[in-house]
Amino acid sequence: MRIKFVAATVALALGWPGLAAKAEVSDGVVKIGVLTDMSGVYSDITGKGSVLATRMAIDDCLAAECAGMTIETVSADHQNKADVASVIAREWIDQQKVDVLADMSNASLQLALPPLLKEKNRVGLFPGGTARLTGDACQPDHIVQWMWDTYVQVSGVANALTKPGSKWYLVTANYALGHQLEADTKTLVTAKGGNYLGSVRHAFPATELSSQLLTAQGSGADIIALANAGGDTIAGIKTARDFGVGQGAQKLVAFFMTVMDVKSVGLQGAQGTVLTEGFYWNLDDRTRAFSERFKAKNGTVPSAIHAGIYSAVRHYLKAVAAVKSDDAKAVIAKMREIPIEDDVVRNAKLREDGRMVHDFYVFQVKKPEESKGDWDFYNLVATIPGDQAFRSLADGACPALKK
Known part of the structure; x- marks a missing residue:
């Protein structure tokens, strides 16, 4: 049940007219649930860093637009299982009055959650994942996809x-x-005139990738791409280098490689790998400033997912403060309306289908001798404007927009 504030002091602190009678934040609290991977293959790029990014966004908003608001967080490990994630999410919403879910960085569980968010009139802040979230599985009044998706992770490298x-x-x-x-x-x-020869699949999570990499090496391909993430990408890069894959005429591409993956593999092994990212800590003064704050508390620079969670939660909270409500539809409408401005993304806007469009980047991993210090891993190859990098609104064909 959604109830009104009873504390006039809170209403005044928010600058809302008419004291408590006008406020409509449920239970007087904005509650954020961080549903993340605390122990699996994605824990380095999500996990406790996602919780920290959420708390940083809350602290920054409380020092500005959200002054006087009560904002709480809960977090849990989804174990990369859709059924576990669904049970946790439903319990959070029904029993703990969680208003918004954040992270959920696993494509299988992502597709299980939009119907629940719609049913319960809640918001889902997805930093990335399957492009189906703004396609056939879209719920634009309830979910936004912030930093990346499967389409843009491919498009930057494929087009280049x-x-x-x-x-x-x-x-x-x-x-x-x-x-x-x-x-x-x-x-x-195929749209660019290339030839897609096929693929070889591996179990998730992978325990061994030797046979798959040897198959790829023998395929006659010019470009071998790792269509995986986290620990699977790390294993793939290491195995590829052991077998000489990606050296010489063949190029090795990682569709979802992060600075944490490069750190694990090492520059000697990862050098030359081509990748795309929506955020890199060393891109400019603003990304460096944000990343230094994060690193001081986490011990590592942020991944693109961490940065995306910060940006999405920060913008969500700005919208809650602006509409004086945590009603999902009202908040997301306001998120589309107000400018997206922070230390993470550039030239950003939230589209009608829930896709946040922003500048995207193609990088190549540096040679060891090119690195100027810890975490200095990438050379910038290209900056792609968001309208060119992301799938178009028309091609996404979000069914909800046709009604």
Whole structure:
């Protein structure tokens, strides 16, 4: 049940007219649930860093637009299982009055949650994941996808590397994320005149990738791409280097490689790998300032997911403060209306389908001798304007926008 504030002091602190009678934040509290991977293959790029990013966004908003508001967080490990995530999310909403879910960075569980968010009139802040969240599975009054998706992770590299006749072959994680990366690669590569030769799939999480990399190496492809993430990408890069994959004429691409992955592999092993990211800590003065704050508390620079969670939560809270409500539809409408301005993203806007469009980047991992210090891993190859990087609104074909 949604109830009105009873504390006049809180209403005054928020600058809301008419004291408590006008306020409509449920239970007088904005409650954020961080549903993340605390122990699995994505824990380095999500996990406790996602919780920290959420708290940083809350602190920054409380020092500005959200002054006087009561904002709380809860967090849990979804174990990369859709059924576990669904149970936790429903319990949070029904029993703990959680207003918004954040992170949920696993494609399989992402597709299980939008119906629940719609049913319960809640908001989901997805920093990335399957492009289906703004396609056939879209719920634009309830979910936003902030930093990346499977389409943009492919498009930057595919558009940069594909020439007429270029041959691509994928090593793919056998679950929703990998399947969507495959589909997007085939579409984008063939549209550029390239040849999609096929793929070999591996279990998630992977325990061994030798046979898959040898198959890819023998495919005759010009470009071998790892359509996986987290620990699977790390294993793929290490195995590829052991077998000489990606050296010489063949290029090695990682669709979802992060600075944490490079740190784990080392520059000697990761050098030359081409990737796309929506955020890099060392991109400019503002990203460096944000990242230094994060690193001081976490011990590492933020991943793109961490940065995306910060940006999404910060913007969500600005919208709550502006509309004086945590009603999902009202808040997301305001999120589309107000400018997106922070230390994380550039030239950003939230589209009608829930996709946040912003500048995206193609990087190449540096050679060891090029690095100027710890975490200095990337050379910038290209900056892609958001309207060119992300799938178009028309091509996404969000069914909810046709009604």
